Amino acid sequence: ADAIRAMAGIAHQAAASRRLDLLQALTTAFPAIKMEEGRDAEHLLKALHLLTQATQAFPEALQLGIALIERDISAARATCKEAAATLGKLASNLHAPYLEDFRLLLEAIGIRVNGHCLRTLPGLYRKHSIDAVRRFVALACEAAQSYGVLAGEAFLDRKTDAARRTLP
Secondary structure (H helix, E strand, C coil): CHHHHHHHHHHHHHHHCCCHHHHHHHHHHCCHHHHHHCHHHHHHHHHHHHHHHCCCCHHHHHHHHHHHHHHCHHHHHHHHHHHHHHHCCCCHHHHHHHHHHHHHHHHHHCHHHHHHHHHCHHHHHHHCCHHHHHHHHHHHHHHHHHHCHHHHHHHHCCCCHHHHHHCC
8 A cells, every 4th residue: 555655646746747757767667566576675665755755856856766776676765765864954955966966876886876875975065066066976977987986986985186176
């Protein structure tokens, strides 16, 4: 029942946002049969609905959720719940950029970046301008794509001179 209510809520938000394409992407990434695979899969939709309700940035929240699901269902469930709590600590104008940057880093580096995005990225947004953080994230993604995920992580952790110069 919880999964059905959550899916109905997500579908309502998708329709209200005129983003039925995202609903289709969700059903492709997470068909109903997947809910039989385990407890995390069974409760994933509730966690995803929690994330999408935590913000006015519905498209970005659902895009992040889909990207998480495509990589690991168990991690997706836990990360969606934590990300929803994280959004409560950020000003609402930061929600969309934060969620989009989280997704970009996830796609460039993988789920190993989840902890950084949940713990460090919100602080960067509180301390620096949106443009500065977005530039920093873009460069971290570029480092990962050009030199590998370890280079992207090193940039995020500001272990390189270039990273420290980009975002002191």
